[in-house]
Amino acid sequence: AQSVTQPDIHITVSEGASLELRCNYSYGATPYLFWYVQSPGQGLQLLLKYFSGDTLVQGIKGFEAEFKRSQSSFNLRKPSVHWSDAAEYFCAVGDLNAGNMLTFGGGTRLMVKP
Amino acid sequence: NAGVTQTPKFRVLKTGQSMTLLCAQDMNHEYMYWYRQDPGMGLRLIHYSVGEGTTAKGEVPDGYNVSRLKKQNFLLGLESAAPSQTSVYFCASSAQIYEQYFGPGTRLTVT
Numbered sequence: 001a002q003s004v005t006q007p008d009i010h011i012t013v014s015e016g017a018s019l020e021l022r023c024n025y026s027y028g029a030t031p032y033l034f035w036y037v038q039s040p041g042q043g044l045q046l047l048l049k050y051f052s053g054d055t056l057v058q059g060i061k062g063f064e065a066e067f068k069r070s071q072s073s074f075n076l077r078k079p080s081v082h083w084s085d086a087a088e089y090f091c092a093v094g095d096l097n098a099g100n101m102l103t104f105g106g107g108t109r110l111m112v113k114p
Numbered sequence: 115n116a117g118v119t120q121t122p123k124f125r126v127l128k129t130g131q132s133m134t135l136l137c138a139q140d141m142n143h144e145y146m147y148w149y150r151q152d153p154g155m156g157l158r159l160i161h162y163s164v165g166e167g168t169t170a171k172g173e174v175p176d177g178y179n180v181s182r183l184k185k186q187n188f189l190l191g192l193e194s195a196a197p198s199q200t201s202v203y204f205c206a207s208s209a210q211i212y213e214q215y216f217g218p219g220t221r222l223t224v225t
Contacts, residue, residue, distance in 0.1 A: 004156075006156075009154070034213060036216075042218065042219075043118075043204060043216040043217055043218045043219055044157075044204070044206075044216040045216075046213045046214075046215075049213050090156055090157070098170075099145055099147075099162050099163075099164045099170060100145060100208055100212075100214075101147065101159050101162055101172060102147075102157070102159070102214060103159075103173075104156035104157045104158070105156055106154055106155055106156045107154075107156050
């Protein structure tokens with residue numbers, strides 16, 4: 001069965017600093033990987049996705065992620081964080097053999113210091 | 115184009131009561147999903163559907179039932195609510211292998 005681990009439950013960065021959120025997955029085949037963001041009291045919004053091809057993917061709001069098969073990782077990065085980026089971030093892996101069901105990591109809550 | 119909508123937004127139930135959560139999507143998506151979100155556990159899949167008239171169990175299906183009588187609607191039922199079902203419930207839909215679009219959530223409290 002697939003699984004996703006987000007090792008950092010909370011991260012605090014200063015506004016303008018760079019950000020990297022870690023995600024490790026376990027999946028038997030080529031994974032379909034996603035990053036979602038959730039603002040307080042809201043649903044989840046897709047930031048970016050990896051299906052195949054270029055291992056560096058660009059998303060919305062200036063985010064990018066790099067798929068590294070050898071490390072089973074899909075880390076999310078942003079060069080300069082804005083106060084509005086404070087939210088919870090979820091990494092997920094999709095299983096095409098089971099209705100594209102997503103398995104989510106536990107989430108990383110990002111706080112941004114002024 | 116409303117995307118994915120969920121009804122109701124909030125609900126409080128007593129133990130043993132029943133209720134149905136409604137999810138509707140207007141994107142003509144084949145696939146629909148119900149997740150629950152609990153602190154520190156991310157989202158866990160309860161049930162999903164790959165088309166009208168079909169349903170399948172996810173990771174945590176016990177205590178829940180679902181129905182997909184119309185392509186645009188996916189209902190989640192709790193026959194006898196328990197305090198362990200206190201959670202935030204999210205519905206999502208997708209066009210087969212593509213990304214899932216999520217509704218705003220339903221916050222359910224069972225006392």
